[in-house]
Amino acid sequence: MSKINIVIADDNRFFCEALKDHINNHEEFNVRTVFFDLDTLINYTQNNTLDLLILDVNFNGVSSIDYIDKIRPNPNDFKIILLTTLNNNLIQQEAKEKGVNQFVGKDSDLQNFKSIIIDTINSELPQDAIKKGSKILVNNILFTKRKIEILRALYIHTDKSEKEISKKLFISESALKTHKRELFELTNTNNTNELIKYGIQNGLIIP
Numbered sequence: 001m002s003k004i005n006i007v008i009a010d011d012n013r014f015f016c017e018a019l020k021d022h023i024n025n026h027e028e029f030n031v032r033t034v035f036f037d038l039d040t041l042i043n044y045t046q047n048n049t050l051d052l053l054i055l056d057v058n059f060n061g062v063s064s065i066d067y068i069d070k071i072r073p074n075p076n077d078f079k080i081i082l083l084t085t086l087n088n089n090l091i092q093q094e095a096k097e098k099g100v101n102q103f104v105g106k107d108s109d110l111q112n113f114k115s116i117i118i119d120t121i122n123s124e125l126p127q128d129a130i131k132k133g134s135k136i137l138v139n140n141i142l143f144t145k146r147k148i149e150i151l152r153a154l155y156i157h158t159d160k161s162e163k164e165i166s167k168k169l170f171i172s173e174s175a176l177k178t179h180k181r182e183l184f185e186l187t188n189t190n191n192t193n194e195l196i197k198y199g200i201q202n203g204l205i206i207p
Contacts, residue, residue, distance in 0.1 A: 003030040004121060005049070009041045009064070010034075010056035010083065015106070019054065019113070026114050038062065042070050050078045052121060056106075057084035057091060063206045065091070068098035075099040079120050090136045090148065091203055139202050141186055148204055150179045155196045155205045 006029055010016040013036055020031045032050065035041040038059050045053065053071070055064050064071070065082070072078060081102040082095050092103050102120040136143050150169060157165050166176040180192070189195045199205035 004028055004051045004117065006031045006052045006054060006117070007041075007044070007050050008034045008054045009036075009038070009059075010054075011036050011059045012056070023113060023117070028114075029117065038064060038067055038071075042067065045071050045078075046073070052079045052081065052117060054081045054083060057082055057095075058206055061206060065094050065098055065100075068100065072099075079123075081116065081120055090138050090143075093136050138204060143186070143204070147179060147183055147186070150176065151183060151195065151199050151204055154180070154192055155199060158192075158196070 006023060008016055008020055008023075008031060010019070016034045016036065020034055023029050023031050032048075033044070035044065041055075055071070057064055068080070072080065079101040080099070081104055082100045083104055083106045084091055085106050095103055101123060102116065104116060136145065136148070153165055153169055157168065160168075162176055163173050166173045169176065171179075180195070183195055184190060187195060187198045189198050196205065
């Protein structure tokens with residue numbers, strides 16, 4: 001029986017090496033290599049074959065979900081297990097829409113990882129799991145994807161004026177003000193700083 005070839009990518013070197021050692025204790029698996037940054041990971045996956053990628057969602061404040069299409073241009077090339085400490089509907093839905101096969105909390109017991117890997121390799125992503133939804137429930141609040149996009153833009157462009165941010169979002173300045181007001185009401189916040197803090201605390205923003 002051929003071994004399952006695995007790659008691990010996580011910016012936490014200690015966790016990465018610990019997971020590698022644990023997985024390699026099982027004769028069915030072969031961890032080929034580990035990566036601590038997305039650029040070298042992308043270069044490797046585009047030029048090598050593997051069966052499974054175990055991928056951390058957060059790389060020094062950058063969401064790996066945004067890079068899935070570069071990491072794995074063809075969804076049939078290999079399976080992906082996404083690891084995160086942020087367990088909410090937004091992260092899960094975004095991951096599924098990118099074709100991620102399994103979603104696992106980083107606090108999961110390592111002893112269960114063998115069965116998680118085997119289940120992932122043998123499973124197919126349900127077709128209804130990859131349909132793009134227009135709304136996402138987070139902390140009992142229903143957000144549209146546009147609202148989340150605007151919230152993230154406010155965080156990324158904190159040094160810019162509303163006029164500059166609205167241009168980047170291709171909306172009018174008045175439309176941006178309306179979205180902000182609605183976000184304040186949704187999240188029970190009073191200003192942009194409170195709104196951004198809410199977004200970070202609830203996994204809408206990866207700092």
